[in-house]
Amino acid sequence: MAIDTSGASSHAFTHHRGYRRMFAPGALTLGIYLPLRFYQGDMQALAGQAELVAAMDRQGFAAAWVRDIPLFDPRFGDAGQLFDPWTYLAYLAARTDSLALATGSAIFTLRHPVDLAKAAASIDQLSGGRLVLGTASGDRAGEFPAYGVPHATRGVRYAQAVHMFRQLLQEGAASISGPLGMLEGLELLPKPVAGAIPLVVTSSSGQPLEWIGRHADGWLTYPEATDTPDGPRRLADKIRAWRACIPDGGFRPHMCNEWLDLVDDPDYPRTPVRSGYVLCTGRKGLIDLLGEWREAGVNHAALGIQHGRRPAAEVLQELAQEVLPHFPSHAAPARAVPRW
Secondary structure (H helix, E strand, O other): OOOOOOOOOHHHHOOOHHHHHHOOOOOOEEEEEOOOOOOOOOHHHHOOHHHHHHHHHHHOOOEEEEOOOOOOOOOOOOOOOOOOHHHHHHHHHHHOOOOEEEEEEEEOOOOOHHHHHHHHHHHHHHOOOOEEEEEEOOOOHHHHHHHOOOHHHHHHHHHHHHHHHHHHHOOOOEEEEEOOEEEEEEOOOOOOOOOOOOEEEEOOOOOOHHHHHHHOOEEEEOOOOOOOOHHHHHHHHHHHHHHOOOOOOOOOOEEEEEEEEEOOOOOOOOEEEOOOOEEEEOHHHHHHHHHHHHHHOOOEEEEEOOOOOOOHHHHHHHHHHHHHHHOOOOOOOOOOOOOO
């Protein structure tokens, strides 16, 4: 069976509040990855985090990003935000009004598309159309045996799941026959607020660049080196190559992430630490990097401050006051949001 999972035109998201807050051609906005502090054996690491996310909403950040890590693998040393991403997004949706709610990224190989579509459409409705769905094939091989899914099949299964997910969100009863399930005359409810949910591909997710260009509503990649302008120049080449694969040549947003240790000296130079996994810098260096990313074609920067040594509230306040004015969020379409 031929699989057609073509990405939507950006016009399909004209009325999508999350998409419009985050993305516009030639511009870059800022989001923050959760958790704000790592779990190290004590759930208190997350205490007060939702209050800070509500403050981010008021401060004008574009998005809050949650991660999907079903099982903690000590070899990775990262348990994510611990809470199930869908449950936590519902909690955050009730605490915020404008902030886009993004997954970075939902593991499409480990959950059935019916469950993914049901959860995603529910969050989109509960948030008034603010879900931006980052998706991935999964990079933690140890999780796959727990689900009975062969790790080697993740690329094929990811493409199949994307196809079925999009079919389920279409209007009316579904008619689906594929390797992940069969459906005839049944309909998944609710439907998304704006009729569609932006589906972002993370890294390659086991797909060639041409597939990503044809099927993604956006692309989230890891950065090249961030301590010198050479990395953003290489990133620009990657983005150009991807956009050349978009069939209609229309706008599709690119996102990039960086783990950040923002020090209190604004002039501290961009310095890679932890084998280049974290960028230690002052705010001037960060502003320079984000400007270079914007010139490279990046439309949204998702920053993780988990590795930072300063209090999270202090870092967010500095970002809001000193960095965000250079990279403001976009005005989202006005919409009366039901109070479910």
